[in-house]
Amino acid sequence: MPSNRAAYQPAPKAPALEARDAPYKPADADKLVIRNHAVAINPIDWLIQTKGDIMFTHLNYPFVLGFDVAGEVVEVGRDVKRFKVGDRVVGYARGTEPKINDPAEGGFQLYTVLRPQLTSHLPDNVSYEAASVIPLGLATAAAGLFENTALALDLPSVPAKPSNGKTILIWGGSTSVGVNAIQLAAAAGYEVFTTASPKNHKYLESLGASQVFDYRSPTVVADMVKAMKGKTAAGALSIGQGAAEKLMAILDKSNGNKFVALATFPLPQKEPQSLVFFRTAVFFVSWIISYKVKGMFKGIKSSLFNAGIISNSEVGRAVFVDYLPNALAAGTFTPAPKAEVVGEGLEYIQEALNIQKKGVSASKIVVRLK
Structure with missing residues (x-):
């Protein structure tokens, strides 16, 4: 042994x-x-x-x-x-x-x-x-994009599926989850709009993003709303603190699937110095309720998710068994x-x-x- x-x-x-x-x-x-x-x-x-x-x-x-x-x-x-x-x-x-x-x-x-x-x-x-x-970035991206409790998009394939005419919004494109989500969504036939600092724009375009926006720009929400004119949203994947609010604002002005899949659990900007668990839990619950209520008035749904939900689902098999080995072998996944x-x-x-x-x-x- x-x-x-x-x-x-x-x-x-x-x-x-x-x-x-x-x-x-x-x-x-x-x-x-x-x-x-x-x-x-x-x-x-x-x-x-x-x-x-x-x-x-x-x-x-x-x-x-x-x-x-x-x-x-x-x-x-x-x-x-x-x-x-x-x-x-x-x-x-x-x-x-x-x-x-x-x-x-x-x-x-x-x-x-x-x-x-x-x-x-x-x-x-x-x-x-x-x-x-x-692995973890891919699993998290797959859960948000493909699970029925999240965006429930079409699954990826090798070679990539032809364009279905829908656009997915991915906030946080240069993150570990984002770079995998871009490739999975593109392989499933979706146009990808994402955000990153300018130094990473070309890199994300090489992975399949159609347009990349500077997340630090004071006009980023307006710019993405303008880019979505005449397009059909497939929904949005929120990665990083503060992303969910911006994506809600964009989807509010867009046509299509008004759903935000939340990859990042909301946390206080400053960690509490006492009663940490209690105060963190209170912040989490209050944020979720507030976001849900705002979404209800705007007709936008949302859900939190984590990578673990693919462990025993068809999404896990579709990505790790059917897609990834073939995409790596074909050189269509980086x-x-x-x-x-x-x-x-x-x-x-x-x-x-x-x-x-x-x-x-x-x-x-x-x-x-x-």
């Missing part, structure tokens, strides 16, 4: 991960195990670390965090037919999901247990480092955002979390694993 090591989050709000020996869990009949060669960092990783007392309170510490992994299959359960030992793959690790709650399925370790429906084959010309940036490798080894993951926390633009922090 292989010797495993992991970078553990030792306790809620513990300031540093601990790299040490970890159990190796063999593959159940319906799962597979991979040897990780690269892992990527997401904001949720350090948010759980710093706010473990109010986020993911179901976790049993010490726990192995991490959602984005890429590596080589080392073990396959007897009921798994799509994969074999030696396959190069990228996968969405779901260890933190309440119904799973298993550190063996966390990403920050040498060997991770994955679920086949959330794992994709990698062609030889896509490196593990490049691929590791995909691993995005760009991988920024900051070190090698489990010991570098805490440093990677700290770097990500300071902020990145159109890139994702990645750690190679020996």
Whole structure:
């Protein structure tokens, strides 16, 4: 049996991960195990670390965090037919999901247990480092775009579907979710209008965005309203604080599907210094009620969503099983955002979390694993 090591989050709000020996869990009949060669960092990783007392309170510490992994299959359960030992793959690790709650399925370790429906084959010309940036961003984008409780758009295909004449608004195009949403929506036949700082406009256009607007511009809402004249909205995907209000204003002046899928949970601009959980909860509930009421008067619906809803849905299979492997092989999907490798080894993951926390633009922090 292989010797495993992991970078553990030792306790809620513990300031540093601990790299040490970890159990190796063999593959159940319906799962597979991979040897990780690269892992990527997401904001949720350090948010759980710093706010473990109010986020993911179901976790049993010490726990192995991490959602984005890429590596080589080392073990396959007897009921798994799509994969074999030696396959190069990228996968969405779901260890933190309440119904799973298993550190063996966390990403920050040498060997991770994955679920086949959330794992994709990698062609030889896509490196593990490049691929590791995909899973959580892709899963979140897919949930917002395609789940019936969100925008319920048509699914993507290879080659891309012809234009259906509808335009999707994506606020936050250069984020990890945004760059994946742009590509998925374009592959599903939608015109994409998105926002980013000017330095990232060409990059987002290369991923399939039709028009990119400067989110800092004082006229950005008016500019997007003007661009939507004569077009049919497919709805809007809201990424980032403050995006939802702007998208409501744009959809209010547009024709088509008046629905905002909310990828970002509203949080106070300044963290409360006392009664943190209570005050955060009050802010969250009051914001949701206010947004819903405003939307009701404007005829605009909305819903919060998270990536986890695709775990056992047809959307997860459609994206990770049917679309992504074929799109990577055909070269019609670009691993995005760009991988920024900051070190090698489990010991570098805490440093990677700290770097990500300071902020990145159109890139994702990645750690190679020996």
